[in-house]
Amino acid sequence: MKAQFLKTIRNSVKHWYIPLIVGLLFAGLGIYALMSPVESFLALAFMFSLSFIFSGIGEITFAMANKDEMDNWGWNLAFGIMTxxxxILLMSKPEISLVTLSFYIGFxxxxxxxxxISYALELKQYGVSDWTKLMIVSVLGVVFSFILIWNPVLAGMTIIFWIGLTLIVVGAFSIYLSIKLKKLNAMPGKISDELKSRYDAIKKEMHDEMNKT
Structure with missing residues (x-):
């Protein structure tokens, strides 16, 4: 049986706007990085640390609120904790080097x-027709992240550029995902009680069948 991205037959997604806020924050941070000279690196690192702390809290809140609605809520929880x-690490080490910063952000x-990428594949299973847009953005994020992590020499003096570009792409992913979550959020209200009851009955029948000895 295919895993479902959301259990929207019965439940609505809570706080769908949190990924939107996180996405706008990342995208704004990326634009700020592109516009900031290397001389303002300390200010840039401070902005990164604050943004990551607030984004992490938002992702953790979103994951815990939707652990019963989203099958892969653990992804959001793990990302929130890491962020x-x-x-916190960046805040405690303001003297961190540009290359080290690129490694942390790239990872x-x-x-x-x-x-x-995982979400894009599950959106495809869920029947969302334009899942490829999320896939393309995510693959671009992987490519830019690899540049930051494994080839900082290639990035050279343009390392701030790659950091900014990576943040913008990942921010675009969160914004796109939040739009889809908002649409899926309205789905339960459009489904009749009869269909929901039939859905529950099918789930129970499948569960009983799988647990027969």
Whole structure:
């Protein structure tokens, strides 16, 4: 049986706007990075730390609120914890180097992009026709993350550019996902009680069949 992205037959997604806020925060941070000279690196690192702390708290809240509605809520929880911890780490080490910063951000965004690929595949299973857009954005995020992690020499003096571009792409993923969550959020209200009851009966029948000795 295919895993479902959301159990929207019965339940609505809670706080669908949190990924939107996180996405806008990442995208805004990426634009800020592109517009900031290397000389303002300390200010940039401080902005990153604050943004990651708030984003991590938001992702953790979203994951815990939807653990009964989303099959893969653990992805969001793990990403939220990682984002929060990296934010704390950056806050505690303001003297961190540019290359080290690119490694932390690259690793974090790589995890986020892999999560995006997983979500894209599950949106496909769920019947969302334009799942390929999320897949393309997530794959781009993986590519940019690899540049930051495994080839900082290639990034060279343009490392801030790659950081900014990666954050923008990952932010676009969160914004797109939130739009889809909002649409799926309205689905339970459009489904009749009879269909919901039939859905529950089928689930129970399948569960009983799978647990027969």
């Amino acid at each position: 929060f911890l990296i934010g 974090l965004m790589l995890f986020r992009s892999m999560m995006g």
